[in-house]
Amino acid sequence: MTRYLVTGAAGFVGRNLVDALLERLTPGDELTLLDREVGARHPRVRAVEGDLSEEAVLEAVLAERPGVVFHLASVPGALAEREYALGRRVNVDATLDLFGGLADRTRPPTVVYASSVAVYGTLGAAPVDARTPLQPQLSYGTHKRMMELALEDFSRRGELRGVALRLPGIVARPGLASGFGSAFMSDVIRSLAAGEPYICPVSPGATAWWMSASRAAGNLLHAASLATPGTLTLPALHLSVGQVVAALGGLFGADRPALVTYRPDEGTEAVFGRSPPLHTPEAEALGFRHDGTAAGLVQAALRAH
Amino acid sequence: MTRYLVTGAAGFVGRNLVDALLERLTPGDELTLLDREVGARHPRVRAVEGDLSEEAVLEAVLAERPGVVFHLASVPGALAEREYALGRRVNVDATLDLFGGLADRTRPPTVVYASSVAVYGTLGAAPVDARTPLQPQLSYGTHKRMMELALEDFSRRGELRGVALRLPGIVARPGLASGFGSAFMSDVIRSLAAGEPYICPVSPGATAWWMSASRAAGNLLHAASLATPGTLTLPALHLSVGQVVAALGGLFGADRPALVTYRPDEGTEAVFGRSPPLHTPEAEALGFRHDGTAAGLVQAALRAH
Structure with a gap:
């Protein structure tokens, strides 16, 4: 029996991930969806409506002690660039609060974090691989990179099993x-x-x-089953x-x-x-796929x- | 006339930096020292006692609109590893609050941030240079790297002129x-x-x-005069x-x-x-020195x- 939590569940990737998750739930599994408004209801699903940066909302989702968390909630790039404080509140503060609230050295939950290829910043013509420097050129990409580092740190501390996936378009x-x-x-x-x-x-x-939303959902689900925590750029x-x-x-x-x-x-x-x-041979070797x-x-x- | 602010002014690097700063003050310059306790007083100096993570303390130092800030305040490595919440509060939250509070697109203040070679994590035998991957192995080093990224982002936004210096021992x-x-x-x-x-x-x-505290102070002061923001590992x-x-x-x-x-x-x-x-040819070309x-x-x- 697994308790799942999806943040940003009503967003574009979130909706398609929830569909894929519902197809795979086994008896006893529980699924909590968090978003400002969670649309369609489902008998197997609990909805929590609100913003992760509200203390009561964070407490509500932490109280269930989810074992597998998909953290997709995020202020998108253009908005986060324009409204810095909002971007920091959700993309940094609330994300760190979620990671910290989930942290548990006895039974470390799995956290799949939706990072972004925005961590690379402006790229030249050379192919991108694991050695490509990360030089984000938006606050959004900067904050995604900061959270990758924070999640790696929680994994190193043995308090979470974190997998950060850099999603393409x-x-x-x-x-x-x-x-x-x-x-x-x-x-x-x-x-x-x-x-x-x-x-x-x-x-x-x-x-x-490019990646389809259903392929992104498949890759996110696959990430939850990985034995090794880490940060990966998805094949695209x-x-x-x-x-x-x-x-x-x-x-x-x-x-x-x-x-x-x-x-x-x-x-x-x-x-x-x-x-x-x-070039993403590391992610492909671990079973991640493009379309x-x-x-x-x-x-x-x-x-x- | 310049208003200087030094956070962590009573710490080891801070005390030695303040000495060096006092020798260089020109008439009209003002210097504010922030720490939980600021020891020796000086007629040219204003002391603010408290923790940067207290809102009133942050407001007190921001109200002066300092033009040059040396941000040294930090929970040290072993303590930050043991007391995660304390480390996050000072090394992440309060630091982001300081950067954000100082941010000013019209007259971007200079912020010299004391980062650390802890951002590298465990190193092999190969010489370290600008291409060495950053894989911090302590929450302290993780948070230092996160703040380097945040400071680079504020510089890119044109709101601060940030220089992060990675200090050795x-x-x-x-x-x-x-x-x-x-x-x-x-x-x-x-x-x-x-x-x-x-x-x-x-x-x-x-x-x-290795680096002496007076050399560290000299390098921090030099950083404030750099024309170009950025993140640098100091020669040591x-x-x-x-x-x-x-x-x-x-x-x-x-x-x-x-x-x-x-x-x-x-x-x-x-x-x-x-x-x-x-190997730090970039920092040496910019005038930074070891002992x-x-x-x-x-x-x-x-x-x-």
Whole structure:
């Protein structure tokens, strides 16, 4: 019997993770979902609504002594950059409070933490691997790196079994204009699949690291079963927007690529459209996977909700 | 006219920094010293007594809008490892509160932060340089690395001009049994200079990175004048205990080395006695310096108070 806790359960990755978790629950397992509003209810699920930075909310989830925690709650990058105090409160203070509250040397809980490739900062053309320096260029990425370090420290102290996974761009978020700088990654998939025109803020040659929400959920679940704590960059497909658009054409019709109008914005392209190749043999050896092909990515991405 | 603030002003590095600062004050400069107890008073100095993690204390030092801050206050390594909550409160929370309170995009203050070589964690035999991975093995070192990242982020945001300096072992702390695992570095110097016997918890071949408190003060002051923010490992003398003992013999008499009885403790030696060579061309190019020679180190170390 395992008590699970998912923070940020109503977010994009959270919703898809909860679906995957519900499919795997065995009798006696319990699942607590935390978010400001937890939407759909389920008989096996307890909902806690509020912000992890409220003391009563933190106490409510800690009181259940969860054995496996997926900590996804986070203020996203653009907002955390603009509202520093809010970003610090959730992405640093509340996260440290959660880790510290869970810490237990007798029965260390497993904590799977959703970190981000934002820890790398601006990358050159050279492929990224385990030796690539981490030089975050946003407060969001800085705070993610700080929390990776904190989680590694709790694991070293024997108080948590922490696995930090650096997530790439996760697709396809439903609805448009989600406020993420990387929103184009989801929007181009949703628009073309629906046969709607799309104005793309990066060029067709813009490259990014892509993963479907269901694959991200699979990787997060896999992380909870790892024997060894640590911090890992997940494998991801390294694809250009043009490659993804071509895959959409292959799946939905040769007329679809013409629905895209490219109006590259230099700032967006510089931050989100120049990802170099990514080498993650460590994570692959441990069983983490990407979506396989551009077509596989698109199909899985469209099942996300 | 500059308003200076020194946190941890009554600590070992703090006291010696304040001495150096007082020698350099020009008319109109103001100096505020913060510590739980600030000892010696001086007409040019304002003392604030308390803990930076108390809101009123933080407000008192921020109200003066210091232009140059030396942030030395910290819970030391062994204590922070044992009392995690205390370490987090001072070494993380209060430090972030200080940085955030000082942040000012219009007139970014200079913040010189005393980081530590503890950010490296366990090192192998290979020389340490700018590419050496940072894998702290204590909560203290983890929190120092987290604060380096946070300070770099405030500099990137244009809200502080932050310089984090990684200090090596600073000598020679007055009195014995200071509670630091690296206490032997000071104790061997103090004991032999005084002609007293010393039981050394590491072998004569144990190597460490050494710097006198006055040299540390000189480097901290130099950091405040740097044009470019950043994080730097300071140059330090890479010496064995045997080399330092030999220098003490040269300065105080050939009978002094025989005062040492070596009773190596494997744990202490593993953590504090196996430092590999250290290459810091970046810091040296910027004008940071070590003590030059073992004899120079010992002489400067003995002037520390």
